[in-house]
Amino acid sequence: MKCVIGGAHLRVFRRAIHAIARISDEFWFDPIEKGLALRSVNSSRSAYACVFFSSMFFQHYCWTAVSQPCQKEKQLSLPCKLIIKSVLPVFRCVNVLERNVEKCSIYTNINDHHITFQLLCKHGVVKTYNLVFQDCDPLQAVFAKHLCPNILKVHSRLLAEIMIHFPTSQEEVTLSVTPMKVCFKSYTEEDTDFSKTMLTEIQLNPEEFDYFQVGVDSEVTFCLKELRGLLAFSEATSVPVSIHFDVSGKPIAFSIEDMVLEASFILATLSDVEKERASQQAPESSKTRTGKSDKTSVDRENSGAVASKKPQWNSNAANTASAKPASPLAKQEIKDIPRAAKREVTGTEGTAMTEAEERAALGEAAGAQYQKFHSLFFGAVSCQKDAPSHSFHSLATASDTEEDFGNAQSSPVL
Amino acid sequence: MRFRAKIVDLACLNHFSRVINTIAKLAKTCTLRLTVSKLYFILSDKVANGGVSMWCELCQGNFFDEFQMEGVAAEHNEIYLELVPENLSRALKTAQSAKAVKIKLTNKHCPCLRVAVELPSLSSSSRIVTHDIPVGIIPRRLWNDFREPSVPDFDVSIYLPVLKTMKSIVERMKNLSNSIVIEANLSGEMNLKIETDLVSVTTHFKDLGNPAWASEDGCQSSAQDRDLESMAEARIDIKKLQQLLAGQQVNPTKAMCNIVSKRIVHFILLHEDVSLQYFIPALA
Numbered sequence: 001m002k003c004v005i006g007g008a009h010l011r012v013f014r015r016a017i018h019a020i021a022r023i024s025d026e027f028w029f030d031p032i033e034k035g036l037a038l039r040s041v042n043s044s045r046s047a048y049a050c051v052f053f054s055s056m057f058f059q060h061y062c063w064t065a066v067s068q069p070c071q072k073e074k075q076l077s078l079p080c081k082l083i084i085k086s087v088l089p090v091f092r093c094v095n096v097l098e099r100n101v102e103k104c105s106i107y108t109n110i111n112d113h114h115i116t117f118q119l120l121c122k123h124g125v126v127k128t129y130n131l132v133f134q135d136c137d138p139l140q141a142v143f144a145k146h147l148c149p150n151i152l153k154v155h156s157r158l159l160a161e162i163m164i165h166f167p168t169s170q171e172e173v174t175l176s177v178t179p180m181k182v183c184f185k186s187y188t189e190e191d192t193d194f195s196k197t198m199l200t201e202i203q204l205n206p207e208e209f210d211y212f213q214v215g216v217d218s219e220v221t222f223c224l225k226e227l228r229g230l231l232a233f234s235e236a237t238s239v240p241v242s243i244h245f246d247v248s249g250k251p252i253a254f255s256i257e258d259m260v261l262e263a264s265f266i267l268a269t270l271s272d273v274e275k276e277r278a279s280q281q282a283p284e285s286s287k288t289r290t291g292k293s294d295k296t297s298v299d300r301e302n303s304g305a306v307a308s309k310k311p312q313w314n315s316n317a318a319n320t321a322s323a324k325p326a327s328p329l330a331k332q333e334i335k336d337i338p339r340a341a342k343r344e345v346t347g348t349e350g351t352a353m354t355e356a357e358e359r360a361a362l363g364e365a366a367g368a369q370y371q372k373f374h375s376l377f378f379g380a381v382s383c384q385k386d387a388p389s390h391s392f393h394s395l396a397t398a399s400d401t402e403e404d405f406g407n408a409q410s411s412p413v414l
Numbered sequence: 415m416r417f418r419a420k421i422v423d424l425a426c427l428n429h430f431s432r433v434i435n436t437i438a439k440l441a442k443t444c445t446l447r448l449t450v451s452k453l454y455f456i457l458s459d460k461v462a463n464g465g466v467s468m469w470c471e472l473c474q475g476n477f478f479d480e481f482q483m484e485g486v487a488a489e490h491n492e493i494y495l496e497l498v499p500e501n502l503s504r505a506l507k508t509a510q511s512a513k514a515v516k517i518k519l520t521n522k523h524c525p526c527l528r529v530a531v532e533l534p535s536l537s538s539s540s541r542i543v544t545h546d547i548p549v550g551i552i553p554r555r556l557w558n559d560f561r562e563p564s565v566p567d568f569d570v571s572i573y574l575p576v577l578k579t580m581k582s583i584v585e586r587m588k589n590l591s592n593s594i595v596i597e598a599n600l601s602g603e604m605n606l607k608i609e610t611d612l613v614s615v616t617t618h619f620k621d622l623g624n625p626a627w628a629s630e631d632g633c634q635s636s637a638q639d640r641d642l643e644s645m646a647e648a649r650i651d652i653k654k655l656q657q658l659l660a661g662q663q664v665n666p667t668k669a670m671c672n673i674v675s676k677r678i679v680h681f682i683l684l685h686e687d688v689s690l691q692y693f694i695p696a697l698a
Contacts, residue, residue, distance in 0.1 A: 164508055165508050165543050165545075167504060194522075194523035194524045194526075194546075194548060195524045195548045195550075196548060197548065198501045198504070198505075198545060198546065198547050198548065199545070199546040200505075200543065200544065200545050200546075201543070201544045201545075201546075202541065202542070202543045202544075203541065203542045203543075203544075204535070204541055205535065205537040205538070205539045205541075206537075207536070207537030207538065207539075208535055208536055208537045208541070
């Protein structure tokens with residue numbers, strides 16, 4: 001793959017990288033025929049970001065299908081994983097970038113496992129950055145936006161003006177909507193120490209939104225820190241932001257779309273049902289949620305039936321979905337998997353398998369009592385109400401090992 | 415106990431925000447005393463503060479369009495609250511273009527100052543941003559801790575040089591030393607001195623002028639008899655001085671300091687409708 005980004009679009013590209021950097025330390029660099037996708041998911045699988053630049057965004061975009069020698073089938077995409085910290089310095093100096101850099105060209109060298117970023121600057125200066133990438137499995141989350149009953153469209157300026165009222169240290173924010181009003185407020189839980197916390201609340205009239213549809217009154221709580229990246233990015237593009245969401249527990253998606261790019265940030269939201277149950281059963285479960293480490297991505301099956309040994313999130317979800325068709329939101333999660341469970345998304349199947357088995361074991365032992373942010377992937381899966389047995393759209397597909405690739409049980413890579 | 419106030423005028427709001435910003439830079443926690451006519455921000459000289467104390471007085475009529483207060487009891491018609499001024503500063507920060515700001519004392523989960531900012535919006539109804547700032551109610555038996563400090567029996571009183579100049583000098587000196595000596599005499603001369611093993615730096619100011627204090631029963635006689643050239647000096651923590659100078663967002667109408675030799679330096683900064691007194695004790 002080789003592409004060239006012109007000077008004007010560099011700013012947008014840079015903002016995209018910075019936005020994704022808020023989610024995780026690494027991101028997927030995924031060139032496909034139609035364009036380049038940058039994806040990222042946080043370690044607890046509670047936030048997913050994807051920015052897709054169509055080939056028209058680039059001055060020049062050239063991509064060829066590559067077949068991996070080790071794959072049975074031809075894999076059409078070549079996803080690779082990069083450490084964000086390595087990429088950020090390439091795009092760091094804003095002033096330098098905008099004034100001196102004429103274009104940036106990116107090309108991949110599969111054999112060497114290198115991606116090269118080359119900044120062509122004024123006066124003949126060329127800066128070349130060679131970064132190593134890791135092979136990895138594709139990552140994609142699927143979220144049925146069109147099934148969401150609540151849709152708000154708002155200019156990015158307005159969203160930034162709202163969020164500015166919250167202190168930068170504010171982690172979580174609750175969005176509460178009725179057909180008559182919209183309210184963003186600092187998130188509080190039962191054991192919040194009100195005498196020490198300053199609470200902020202912003203009330204808006206639905207008229208302020210470019211598009212306002214509230215199908216169901218809801219109150220969703222999501223992580224503001226992860227969203228701020230998208231806010232900065234959308235200001236660079238000045239495209240309106242669409243917010244799709246449902247009731248608490250189901251993911252919320254913030255997305256922007258214009259002719260040459262699409263970006264989505266999908267965040268898990270806090271579920272109310274389990275919040276009450278959890279605070280009754282396990283006092284320590286309502287500890288402060290300090291960022292991602294609390295949001296474990298692990299969904300546990302109560303009855304313990306972990307069907308498949310395959311290291312796939314989707315197979316776990318199948319079990320949970322079948323056990324609880326009535327309350328798709330009621331996913332259980334283990335909270336206290338040792339804090340080392342800020343697990344990185346590893347592409348290698350070996351590690352993933354170990355993790356899945358480990359999680360399965362823990363799940364059966366501990367049962368479902370603790371409530372945290374639900375892994376957004378599983379929440380959204382259930383909203384499609386697929387029958388449990390056959391393959392379904394998992395939000396995030398860790399692709400399989402080579403031997404499982406063709407297996408029907410696995411969910412399709414979308 | 416009740417308190418409600420409202421600011422509608424944008425200039426008053428900005429002025430009030432600036433005062434709060436200054437206070438926030440000087441104290442992490444302070445006491446807000448509300449009376450019918452005035453607001454006071456008070457920091458009493460506890461060891462935890464490093465011995466500094468602050469007294470800031472505002473006339474409510476100069477800022478608020480509406481101001482209603484009912485104290486703890488009829489004969490003690492005042493309210494004393496403990497709060498973090500940084501919270502108030504943050505609440506007002508984004509109110510630059512507000513149509514109105516209302517402040518109210520409430521008690522939902524705990525005593526709070528509720529700041530409600532009404533912002534203009536594109537639609538017919540305004541955007542309302544509400545901040546609940548937790549406060550502590552200070553009981554009457556502790557009110558004595560927060561009395562107005564009296565002007566000390568100073569040796570020299572002198573007007574300060576232009577604060578911006580003084581601030582940049584002190585900031586540079588801060589890199590070299592932890593303490594600074596302020597000395598001044600009744601001839602309008604002031605020196606700021608630091609001295610370390612490696613270097614000593616002195617900045618001299620002259621023609622500053624000395625304020626004339628109205629003598630009360632000759633209590634200033636000690637100052638009047640004083641040799642005009644003789645310097646009164648005090649060594650103080652340079653960080654405290656730097657905080658005071660850095661917090662000033664607007665040039666005061668009058669800025670002066672009273673030095674009690676080797677004991678304390680008393681700074682007085684007067685604006686049209688706000689007066690700020692700041693006491694920095696001398697280091698041992």
